[in-house]
Amino acid sequence: MKFDLLTLFPAMFTGPLTESILKRAQQAGHITVQMHNIRDWATDRHRTADDAPYGGGAGMVMKAEPLAAAIRAVRGEDDPPVILLSPDGETFTQALAHELATYPRLLLVCGHYEGVDERVREHLITRExxxxxxxxxxxxxxxxxxxxxxxxxxxxxxxxxxxxxESHSDYLLEYPHYTRPAVWDGQAVPPVLLSGHHGEVARWRRQERLRRTWLRRPDLLERANAAGLLTDADRTFLASLQAPD
Incomplete structure (x- = not known):
């Protein structure tokens, strides 16, 4: 999979892309990430990519000409989704991550300053x-x-x-994790995790996912239920959490 990133500040990506899992994924050829400096498509000697907004107001706006030229040049003939990162956009979720992972290529446009010229958003951006x-x-x-x-x-x-x-894979948060030592600072690992009984471990983990979601994100339980992802056993356990002591 390839990610094309259009940005005014390509150096910002150096650290995250050269460490840990993303570094290994690139080395193994699973993903490719390429940065494109929007200023390379500016036509003046100062490589200007922003200007003052019509109508006045604070801040600067990313100019249409260099941004549009960059999108058209990088987009190519395979026509990937052109995604603008913007506070006005649709909220990114794990479900959207799964959807985007099905594409062979994504073109991500990094907005900056007060935003981008609206004409680019209307005619060249396919998703925000x-x-x-x-x-x-x-x-x-x-x-x-x-x-x-x-x-x-x-x-x-x-x-x-x-x-x-993992968290959000089916609208539930992830269960707690423990590793050695079995007792740390007077606190012991739950005995079921040391039992070697795989069925009981799976049951405990499912219930802890339900418990944690119920405590922290009850809205996700409603979505899981609406999607038909909760079993009768899940509902019985959740009812026990709500029952008075």
Whole structure:
């Protein structure tokens, strides 16, 4: 899978892309990430990519000409999704990460300053995504989040078993994890995890996923139930959590 990143600040991506899983994924050929400096498509000697907004107001706006030229040049004939990272966009979720991982290529446009010229958004952007209800200095950090979340779903990047029961994979949060020592600072690992009984371990983990989601994100339980992902045993356990002592 290939990620093309259009940005005014390509150096911001150096650290995250050259460490850990993303580094190994690129070395193994599972993903390719290429940065494109939008200023390379500016036509003046100062490589200007932003200008003051019509109508006045604070901040600068990314100019249409260099951004549009960059998108058209990088997009190519295979016509990948052209995604603008913007606080106005659709909220990025794990379900969207799975959807985007099915594409062979994504083109991510990093907004900056007060935003991009609206004409580019209307005619060249196919989707807008936000990573949350807050504002960043630019779309670069949001693009890194999306690259990381999508890349780890590409076959071969991470062991498939590691993805099966993680948070948000089926609207439930992940169960607690423990490792050695069995007792630390007077706190012991739950005995069931030391029992060697795989069925009981699986049952405990399922119930802990339900418990944690019920405590922290009850809205996700509603979505899991609506999607038909809760069993009768799940509902019985959840009812026991709500019952008075």
């Amino acid at each position: 995504l936000s990573i949350g209800d807050y504002v960043l200095t630019g779309g670069e950090l949001a693009a890194m989040v999306i690259v990381d979340a999508v890349a780890r779903l590409v076959p071969g990047v991470i062991d498939a078993a590691s993805i099966t029961e």
